[in-house]
Amino acid sequence: MSDLPEFIKSLYEKYRFLDDGSLASYIPELTKADPNWFAISIVTKEGEIFEVGDSQEHFTIQSISKVFVYGMALEDCDRQTLLEKIGVEPTGDPFNSVIRLDENSKRPDNPMVNAGAIATAGLIKGVNATDKLNRLLSMFRRYIGHDVFIDAPVFMSERATGHRNRALANLLLNFGIIGDNIEEILDLYFQQCSLIVNCHDLAVMAATLANRGINPITKQQAVKPCYIRDILSVMHTCGMYNYAGEWAYRVGIPAKSGVSGGIMAVIPDKAGIAVFSPLIDRRGNSIRGIKVFEDLSDQFNLHLFDSPLEKCSFLDISQSSQESMVIGNR
Numbered sequence: 001m002s003d004l005p006e007f008i009k010s011l012y013e014k015y016r017f018l019d020d021g022s023l024a025s026y027i028p029e030l031t032k033a034d035p036n037w038f039a040i041s042i043v044t045k046e047g048e049i050f051e052v053g054d055s056q057e058h059f060t061i062q063s064i065s066k067v068f069v070y071g072m073a074l075e076d077c078d079r080q081t082l083l084e085k086i087g088v089e090p091t092g093d094p095f096n097s098v099i100r101l102d103e104n105s106k107r108p109d110n111p112m113v114n115a116g117a118i119a120t121a122g123l124i125k126g127v128n129a130t131d132k133l134n135r136l137l138s139m140f141r142r143y144i145g146h147d148v149f150i151d152a153p154v155f156m157s158e159r160a161t162g163h164r165n166r167a168l169a170n171l172l173l174n175f176g177i178i179g180d181n182i183e184e185i186l187d188l189y190f191q192q193c194s195l196i197v198n199c200h201d202l203a204v205m206a207a208t209l210a211n212r213g214i215n216p217i218t219k220q221q222a223v224k225p226c227y228i229r230d231i232l233s234v235m236h237t238c239g240m241y242n243y244a245g246e247w248a249y250r251v252g253i254p255a256k257s258g259v260s261g262g263i264m265a266v267i268p269d270k271a272g273i274a275v276f277s278p279l280i281d282r283r284g285n286s287i288r289g290i291k292v293f294e295d296l297s298d299q300f301n302l303h304l305f306d307s308p309l310e311k312c313s314f315l316d317i318s319q320s321s322q323e324s325m326v327i328g329n330r
Contacts, residue, residue, distance in 0.1 A: 005050055007299060008040050011292050012052040021279035021287040024259040029157040033059065033261065033278040038288055041203035044271045045211040055199045059276065060154045062258030063112070063284075064202065065140075065192040066120070067209075067235055070111040072139050073123045074227040085123065085177055086116045090238045090245065106175035112238040112256065115168045121189040122178035129184045133191060140195060142222035143205040145215055148195050155194035162190060193258075199276040202264040206272025232266060236304075241283045243290075251293045252303030263289035267302060 016038050024030040039053035073082055091109045108116035126132030140148045169186055172178045178185055197205075208215045209231060213223040223231070235254035240247040240263075247255060255265035261278030263286050273296065277288035297303055 004042075004300075008042065008050060008296075009052050011295055012038065012040055014295075015277075015288045015291050016053070018288055018291065019279065021281050023278055024261075024280055024284070027154065027157050027161065027259070029151075029154045030060075030260055030278070035279050037261070038277045039199035039275065040292055041199045041274045041276075042271055043200075043203040043207035043216060045207055045216050045269065047207075047216040049200070049203075051200060051203075053199075054276065057276070058196050058198050059260045059262065059278070060151050060193065060258075061195045061197045061202075061262065062193050062260045063117070064256045064258040064262055064264050065195060066112050066117040067231060067239070067256045067264075068140060068143060068205070068223075069117065069124065069136065069192055070120050070234065071223045071227055071231050072136070073111075073120045074230055075224055076125045077123050079227075079230060082111075082120075082123070086111050086119050088234055088237070091242065107177060108172070110234060110238040112234060112241075114165055115172065118165060118169050118185060118189050119172055119177050121192065122172070122181075122185040124188065129187065132188055136188065136192060137195075139222070142218075142220050143208050143215060144197070144201045145204060145218045145220075148197070150191050151194045151196050155190050158190040158193060159187065162186065165189070197262070199262070199274045202262055202274035202276070203272045206264045206266045206274060208272070209266045210268055210270055210272050212269075232268065235266065240285060243281075243283045243285055247290075251290075251297045252305060253293075253297065255293070257285045257289070259284045261286045261289070263293065265293060 023033055023035060037054045037057050039055040041055050042050040087107055087109045089109045091113060108119050110116050111120045124132050126135055137148055165186060169182045173180060173182060204217055208222050209228060212225045213228055214221055232254040235256050236248060238244055239254060239256040253265050253267055255263060257263045259280055261280060262276050265273045275286060275289035275292045277286045279287050281287050
């Protein structure tokens with residue numbers, strides 16, 4: 001497996017000039033991203049780092065935040081309470097769809113769509129809005145390993161243009177899923193989506209999930225191990241918007257994407273992988289990101305249902321390499 005560094009470098013060169021897709025436009029601030037940004041980061045559960053490209057370029061986490069806030073809500077409320085408020089079924093619909101919430105169970109289908117994420121934000125505990133936000137930031141700090149901040153222009157842009165999310169919140173209130181503090185809940189949701197990260201951060205966060213909730217760099221416990229199964233299950237079935245089924249078929253590992261161009265995936269007990277490229281398809285997924293993950297899955301037999309005899313482990317390179325590998329822009 002000593003070809004991993006060269007392989008991710010080759011993927012970077014293979015797809016860096018792919019210019020299909022477009023920048024997310026429904027949040028005006030996201031259109032300011034450079035379409036040429038592109039990075040691949042891998043962090044093993046031992047803390048080794050393999051990166052290429054713009055791995056330190058900052059962007060907002062967007063929907064990838066839903067994974068970690070869901071884990072926090074599990075700790076705050078327990079599994080059964082969440083299931084009463086939010087389902088775990090994939091939808092096949094766009095992430096911001098109103099139709100299924102209104103026509104079916106009156107309960108969000110899963111925590112990875114906007115309705116479910118808003119309901120999840122409404123379950124975060126705290127004595128007031130400031131306390132809830134501070135608890136949220138502390139949780140993300142444990143996953144990332146350093147202080148995290150909110151991109152104020154993106155937050156204000158989401159707040160000013162989030163009319164569909166406001167409609168979802170009112171439907172949730174109507175069905176008794178959230179309380180009447182709609183603006184407070186929406187602010188927390190918009191703030192979690194506006195957190196500033198980079199591709200390296202996402203790989204560390206994914207590696208923390210791969211490592212039973214322990215950050216492989218800081219060794220700090222970010223989430224209780226008993227909830228890792230819940231988090232990864234929902235990521236695997238619902239994490240890639242209405243592309244989740246095809247992703248499970250083609251790539252086959254738990255993942256979550258965001259409209260700012262990030263995709264984060266977890267290889268349980270092995271490593272976290274992140275790709276960042278802001279050109280997205282009509283579903284909201286990074287086009288370069290999907291290509292990279294398809295090639296990685298094929299090359300290293302990462303699919304959960306590949307034969308164990310065929311699987312290759314990132315641990316092989318970890319055991320033979322004493323230093324992390326970084327290529328490209330920093």
